[in-house]
Amino acid sequence: MTYRLIGDSCTDLDDNLKKDENISIVPLTLEIGDYSVIDDDKFDQKDFIRRMARSKAGAKSACPSPEAFKEAMECDVDMVFVVTLSEHLSGSYQSAEIGKKLFEEEHDHKDILVLSSKSASAGQYRLMLELDKLCKQGLGFAEISKRITKLRDEMKTYFVIETLDTLRKNGRLSAVTAFIASALNIKPIMGATDGVIIKKDQQRGMQKALAKMVEIAVEEAGDNANDKTVCITHINNPERGEYVAKLFRESDKFKDIKIVNGAGVATMYAGDGGIVIAVG
Structure with a gap:
């Protein structure tokens, strides 16, 4: 057809x-x-x-x-x-x-x-x-x-962004919260439930946040992870995308891992250096 x-x-x-x-x-x-x-x-x-x-x-x-x-x-x-x-x-x-x-x-x-x-x-x-x-x-x-x-x-989505400034400018986050997170270098690890964004965890520093995101994704993938594909979108940061892919490869659990650079809408939401992943 x-x-x-x-x-x-x-x-x-x-x-x-x-x-x-x-x-x-x-x-x-x-x-x-x-x-x-x-x-x-x-x-x-x-x-x-x-x-x-x-x-x-x-x-x-x-x-x-x-x-x-x-x-x-x-x-x-x-x-x-x-x-x-x-x-x-x-x-x-x-x-x-x-x-x-x-x-x-x-x-x-x-x-x-x-x-x-x-x-x-x-x-x-x-x-x-x-x-x-x-x-x-x-x-x-x-x-x-x-x-x-x-x-x-059944698919799971997660993301970590470099700065909360975009969310602050859009009125989705208070200036105080954004300032505190920036000053302490806190990176929230976000996910989605039925299309609604939720906070999963937070870490100090991007590398720790990305590692924690992968850890959460691997755990939530469960026993049938070897039937699943990981898709990674990076925003203007291929090295960071490859770092996340490397962490997934080291888990030795998934069928395939794909990496792409984000287009405009993803760039707007995730900001420079942001990482979005989907597992399914």
């Missing part, structure tokens, strides 16, 4: 997936004060990081329009799978659902699944990897939908 895989632009991809003609990305728009940029293949990560650091205003995103998702669905294929940011982080999922309804009002029946990743970044990458594999195996729409939803529900 023919297929199309669609992600919003928080779906970080490796080079092979970027070249795949069956995959398309619907970009969000990123804003810092009066400045705005489309999160597409022309996105300049280093420039955006510099602008975030200089700005007193917090960076924010605008989700794609329903019409943009509808346009991406207008292709001559049998089935379409859409992966979006968690609905708790963005309106992208709701926009994609409306886009699906608009498409169905104007076109004959097509099998379309719109899936909130309940995650972001590396989590969306993990789901896209699996969808690519399942579609190439020639499975039907119902079976793929069942398997990818199960993976989504």
Whole structure:
């Protein structure tokens, strides 16, 4: 069966997936004060990081329009799978659902699944990897939908960011809390439950925080970790991404480990040097 895989632009991809003609990305728009940029293949990560650091205003995103998702669905294929940011982080999922309804009002029946990743970044990458594999195996729409939803529900997401300044600028963290964490070099280790961000632990210093994050991920992966893939998104710091991958390799528990650099939305959320991982 023919297929199309669609992600919003928080779906970080490796080079092979970027070249795949069956995959398309619907970009969000990123804003810092009066400045705005489309999160597409022309996105300049280093420039955006510099602008975030200089700005007193917090960076924010605008989700794609329903019409943009509808346009991406207008292709001559049998089935379409859409992966979006968690609905708790963005309106992208709701926009994609409306886009699906608009498409169905104007076109004959097509099998379309719109899936909130309940995650972001590396989590969306993990789901896209699996969808690519399942579609190439020639499975039907119902079976793929069942398997990818199960993976989504069982997948774990974690992240550690270099600075809490972005969260402070966005009003998600008090200035006092951010100052204390910065002064003490405290790095929170965050996770997600059903797409909602939660704090898992904290450590003093980035190296300790990353090591603790991997320790938590290995423990929570359980006895069937050898069936799971680890996806790592780094933000402008390949050495740090490789360090985290090395820690996972040393556990000798996982089927595969993938590393990618984050695109614009991940850069906005995780900031320069941030690390996001998904295990599933």
